[in-house]
């Protein structure tokens with residue numbers, strides 16, 4: 001089904017001049033470090049959701065009158081090349097199902113939107129078209145807005161549509177907050193289509209789970225530093241450790257963070273160590289089960305997994321996937337009742353078939369949270385900031401599988417997807433696209449050790465100016481650093497003294513943890529705005 005929104009022009013991006021304010025604040029923050037100040041240009045920020053011309057004196061209603069069909073049909077016919085051919089009878093059927101909106105201005109029909117609530121519960125936007133004379137007046141947006149209300153009343157979880165890749169309407173959907181799922185052509189059709197969807201049920205907010213490496217000495221220094229200078233009760237809401245492979249001291253620091261700060265602790269399985277050949281899978285299974293049975297205080301328990309490596313043959317990969325799925329389910333059943341609702345099953349494998357084996361097995365064992373890890377990240381200068389094509393495809397496969405399972409009613413809508421071992425903050429912004437509700441990273445500690453700091457949605461930057469073994473591009477000056485802080489809205493007590501930030505890795509670690517928190521908050525408020533918005537520009 002093709003969809004058109006003719007000649008909708010992209011909103012003229014509104015520009016706000018913030019340069020002067022930013023320059024003044026950077027100047028204030030920099031001067032104490034004796035650097036010469038020169039104003040840096042700050043990027044204009046625009047807000048793509050604002051600035052769309054509001055439709056005036058256009059009303060949108062469900063079509064009720066057969067007499068409206070001629071006008072609707074004639075608009076559709078005007079866009080026959082884009083929409084394909086639709087009979088009057090088909091519009092009549094939509095009208096009788098109350099699945100057709102008309103937009104009227106001055107008593108005349110200027111546009112329509114046809115949709116369908118499917119049997120499995122989601123909503124398809126079939127066509128939308130505006131008469132050429134009424135374009136660029138926000139009519140399309142108003143029609144979609146009416147559809148949103150209709151879907152909310154029906155409790156439809158998602159609106160889907162497809163649109164030929166060559167039509168400008170694709171931009172319109174992107175601006176409205178639709179997410180493009182993947183490019184696909186239906187069998188027998190030669191015209192490539194983009195699939196778009198707009199989830200309507202409240203997505204669970206994205207959570208940053210701080211991965212704590214086995215570094216008890218770091219924690220010994222970090223904890224009192226936060227308790228003395230931290231700007232809030234805790235630096236993060238969640239933290240993940242691999243209990244079988246850390247020193248008892250590390251575990252006691254983690255317990256401290258739980259009991260004193262209210263951090264929620266996740267236990268990782270240590271499947272990585274099986275992959276590394278440090279422990280046999282069978283031993284991991286038994287030891288992990290003993291440990292989990294003895295510690296019922298964690299917020300999440302990752303089931304044991306048998307991680308395939310790139311060196312495995314296809315047969316070996318298959319076997320590891322099978323073991324992960326079947327033994328994981330068995331493990332789940334052996335856990336005490338009280339913690340069974342807090343387990344997380346790891347989806348292993350490289351193709352959709354593997355992922356499905358894991359998903360089905362966990363599903364039947366009652367696992368409520370899934371995790372996915374197979375990221376291949378890389379980058380020339382060690383700056384890990386791109387999801388590789390392979391990893392993106394796997395994430396697409398995971399998302400599709402979960403979507404299918406949800407629609408078939410095999411999971412509740414609130415099944416969670418956690419992403420393991422995320423290297424860089426640059427990636428975080430894209431997670432919402434994949435239905436992720438949590439991710440972990442050890443980058444906040446690790447990169448600080450190499451003299452680097454993060455800033456929201458930026459790569460890591462070196463501040464120690466080559467004093468450490470691994471650097472990342474030229475070191476930042478205080479002015480450059482504070483300019484970036486202003487541009488990204490970062491604010492924390494650990495970086496107010498730039499010389500200290502350069503000299504003290506613990507200060508850099510807390511700064512980095514705060515940056516991760518700022519990013520997840522920014523993403524969550526954008527998600528909320530998307531879900532609450534819709535009615536208004």
Ligand SMILES: [Zn+2]
Nearest residue numbers: 492494495511
């Ligand atoms: Zn900071």
